[in-house]
Amino acid sequence: MSPSRATTLTVVRRLAIVLAFVAVLLRPGVGHTEVPTQLSDLDVLVVVDRTRSMAALDYDGRTPRIIGAKADLKALADELPGARFGMLAFGADARLLMPFTTDTSAFDAAVETLYLEGPTDGSGSRADRPVPELQDVLKRAADQSPDRRRIVVYVGDGEDTGSAAEEAGHDFGDVRDLVAGGAVLGYGTTQGGPMPQSDDFDTSLGYLRDPTTDDTAISHADLEHLDRIAHQLGVPFEHRTAPGGLRKLADAFAASYSDGHGGHDRPAQHELTWLAGLVLLGLVLVELRIGWRAVWRTR
Structure with a gap:
């Protein structure tokens, strides 16, 4: 050479x-594959109804509404790895029970230990009672972390038994511009169900009585009211009648964060x-x- x-x-x-x-x-790399998305920029604020009506036995047969709600919230946290969860509960008043955290075990504990008001603790159910506190929490979160996405998951039965003038003017539309999405999850039936006297839902101790008739009190879920709340927030309403089926909802939450096409996974190349x-x-x-x-x- x-x-x-x-x-x-x-x-x-x-x-x-x-x-x-x-x-x-x-x-x-070439082509595409799917890899799990860690939703590290997503804040999920859960708004939970803890009034006594959530003890009514008309979820998935004769299960208390709150039991179904707790199971769904734990399942939703499992479906959104990496997201931060917070909890605001309302009854006679509304308060932030847990600030945003990525600690799913802490969130699960907060869900598990959530207790309902006693039969005489409340001042009547008002589905819009959490609006002022919800607005404050979302504004503070936006000021502290303006780049994060915030979604609201409202959990309740929609029943109103309080004074109509008590909180006139409260509208979930007031917080619509503060959230990027969410859902309203409704529990119970319009036919309604009785509410056990016992805090652990032991029916052997009897049911709550209607003070005006002395008959067994029946709580009726107001699904139309829940649908109006969803419309005000600009989010979908889902009537929850049995466990499971939350993956589709979690996918919708993750869609705009990941690939914008409704998937819980973001595209990645074959390296x-x-x-x-x-x-x-x-x-x-x-x-x-x-x-x-x-x-x-x-x-």
């Missing part, structure tokens, strides 16, 4: 080594870095072999 040709091959070979090394750094690495390894081995032969010949 002539010296000029040998020099040309050496230059080409070493240039190929540089290009292969650059390819490894660029991590080339070809390993192929560029093999090419680089082969070229380096050739270079070492040639260099070793040159040293051997000189000896």
